[in-house]
Amino acid sequence: MDHGLSQALRRFDRERLRAQFVEQGAFLYLDAFLPADVTARLVQSARSLEPAVNRNYLPGHKQGGSVSRHTIDRLAPHIAELYRSPALIDWLEAVTGDKLLLSPKDDPHAYALYYYTREGDHIGWHYDTSYYDGRRYTLLVGVIDESSCRLDYELHTRTPGATAIPGSIQYPPGSIVLFDGDKLRHRITPSKANEMRVSLTFEYVTDARMRPWRRLISNMKDAIAYFGFRQVFRARGAARTDQGTP
């Protein structure tokens, strides 16, 4: 897979995209990014993972489903392989201008699928706040979009002295949105009845350390808002055990 991706990513002018990323306040959208065979496999997995979706509802903020990295590791490991792809990471580093690290083993957001399958599924305005000591980059990958949902966003809300610039897109299968989580204010608008939308999220960091109190906040948020207590705390317990095992 890495070889195919590496070939496909050669068609992009990295310097031009880097300039565009900076100019847009650490944000870039590309409507055709992944090779067709990689996208097709993601679509297939997104459909087959539907029974494993964890549904969440936070009144006034979000409603939807998600499949965490722990489930992906068990049932669709090719997604984890894509997340770790050296060709992809090399390209992301060129565009962000940062040395990127994989998110730690116990972070369920490292790679996850988000499902909008019922009427009203959405997420309100937010930032992908970094609880790490370094920056946190989000890469959204379009997988399935049979919906009217839109990614609304505002560029430059945290650029000193700048005027915020609003935007709105629907990102089709194989497209990507890349941004610095602390800089892009964004939301997904509510889905209508009988619509389906699945988005894949990859998270990369520049410093994987996290202060203990931030870890507690992050864990609680993940358990309540995304993956459920069992996924977050059992998996984290397991990860700690792993680290203690030679």
Ligand SMILES: [Fe+2]
């Ligand atoms: Fe987000």
